[in-house]
Amino acid sequence: MAWVEKRGDGYRVRYRRPDGTVGTDSSHPTRKAAQTRANAVDTERQQDTYIDPSGGKITLREWADIWLEAHNVGANTAAKYDTYLRVHILPRFGDCPLNAITRMMVKTWVKELNQRRASSTVADILSVLSMLMGEAVEERRIVTNPCRRLRPTADLKPERPWATELQVLAIANHLGPAEATLVVTAAYTGMRWGELVGLQRQNCKLDDARIHIDPDVGALHEIAGRLELGPPKTPAAVRTILLPPFLVTRLREHLDTHDHSHIFVGADGGLWRRSNFSRRFWRPATDGNPKKLIAPVIPGMHFHDLRHTHKTWMIEDGIPEVAQAKRLGHRLPGVRGIYSHVSPAVEQRLVDCLQKRWENTGNP
Structure with missing residues (x-):
């Protein structure tokens, strides 16, 4: 039971904890105010809603x-x-x-x-x-969360760019064969950067025209400056991606150029860092480089925008939303995610559309 004690020029509310120690709840200028609070403390403790001020x-x-x-x-x-x-x-x-x-x-x-x-x-x-x-x-250390419902001011960001198949080819043509294959694979699979540079030979099933994103080592992460293989971004990112025929052929040719366990590596055999690839290859290929007579394609485009590009292509081709989500490693919310499925026919139509896009660039 809480009680009131005189303390200096005011009064304080005291109570006994379950372990026998005595705690102070609050101080008040008058005995009446302190007694009112003491009564409230008793009620809160009876209802098991009391917050011990010492915890905070x-x-x-x-x-x-x-x-x-x-x-x-x-x-x-x-x-x-x-x-x-x-x-x-x-x-x-x-x-x-x-x-x-x-x-x-x-x-x-x-x-x-x-x-x-x-x-x-x-x-x-x-x-x-x-x-x-x-x-x-x-943990009942404080009564309320002072951050609840706070939101930062939203930036008015322009819509991110996406590329046509001809623009993807133009970017690739500004690069060497290995880097070009990385870009084309990103555009025609929708894979994340970490999934691409973390992809290993054992998970590149070209005989089945599929890439498997491994649940344990399916992505390369840069953590405090270190490169580490680990799980992909979300559980939904663990998936199998069907490849169009041209990309199977291109990846086979690419793999014949090195014997590294990873599919995409630098010229020295090291794993790619996003910043290095962007500075040395991606930015000059998209923004242009007058010194090397490289014309700009889509200035300011990010590598991740190739993922947006893949999504846009699937929308243009009328691919069902559930198939789009599965290919990109997303999960549809609610009932749609539970009861919607991707049939082999839908998956085949998706890659047929991708193959047609590639052929429309004038490539076999």
Whole structure:
């Protein structure tokens, strides 16, 4: 049962914890106000909704250490969390007790971040802080999550570009044979960068005209500067991709040029890093290079836009949404994802359309 004690010029509410120790709930200027709060504490404890204020006195830095120890995510995500905490969250809130972090403090911080970072990055940073504070609520250290329903200012981004089959061929023609094959494979499969550069011979089933994305080592990840094979982005990304005939032939020819266990490697046999490939090959091929008399194709296009390109082609060809999602490694939400399936006939029609697109560029 909570009681009231005189303390200096005011009164405080005290209570006994289950372990026998005595805690302080709050301080008040009058006995009447303190007694009202003491009655409320008794009611909350009877209803098992009481939040012990001492639990929220832990600093965010201390709480983050506890949270990270218990949080189970992949190495890539863990590295991202570490960066957001170290660079953005802990410098501002690390020494603050959890129960001292207010909504207005967070809103001010988000406003400042919006002036220096893209809205998508700010949203990711805010999401990490919100997870920390949300777990503190679940652990009954604080009453509410000060990040709840906060959103960074959205950027008005232009629609990402996509390429026609002739533009893909033009980009490829600006590259050497190995790099060109990587680009063509990306455009005609919709595979992610990490899936492409992580693809190994054992998962390239050319006799069956299929590529398999392995659940354990199906993607190459760059984590804190290190390249590591690991699972693809999502469980839905574990899939088998049917290849059009021309691409089977092209990949066979490409594999005859080296004996590395990976399909796509650099000239020195090393695995590709996205930044190196972009700087040395992708940017000059898409933006153009006047010194080398390379004409621009689609200035500003990202390598990932080849994935958008593949999606656009499937839409143009009237491929069912479920087949599009399966090929790209997505999962349709709700009932559509449960009851929709891709038949072999639909899959064959998809690759027939891709083969026709290639032939329309004047290639056999």
